[in-house]
Amino acid sequence: MTVSTAHSTGGWSVVREPAPEAPSAVFEMECTTCCHSSGATEDPQAAQAWAVRHATASPAHTGFREIVHRFWRALPADRGVGEG
Ligand SMILES: [Zn+2]
Structure with a gap:
């Protein structure tokens, strides 16, 4: 299991989204008084x-x-992603 693998069981693993176009994270700030939001952005x-x-x-x-928001993907373990 690598750092990018969060959980592995039953022949499946959940790994960080491997798609190159996927952002590593998306950030949003929300007001706790009125619930207005900054909207999602890749820039914290x-x-x-x-x-x-x-x-x-x-x-x-x-x-x-x-x-x-961080993006993950479930993959069968036989795909070999996240092992090592
Ligand atoms: Zn507000």
């Missing part, structure tokens, strides 16, 4: 900048939830 600093702009525009909205 862009999501944080949105939170600062949101708090500046609505000073009572100072709490945020960061949502990070």
Whole structure:
């Protein structure tokens, strides 16, 4: 099992999405007061900048939830991905 393999059982493994076009992660900030969101972006600093702009525009909205999406794929173990 490699670092990119999260779980392996029953002849299947879950590995980080191997597609080259897949981002390693997508970030989003959500206001915990009104649930408005930065929208998804591959740049975590862009999501944080949105939170600062949101708090500046609505000073009572100072709490945020960061949502990070990472992409995975389940593959049969005989495909050989994630072993090693
Ligand atoms: Zn808000």
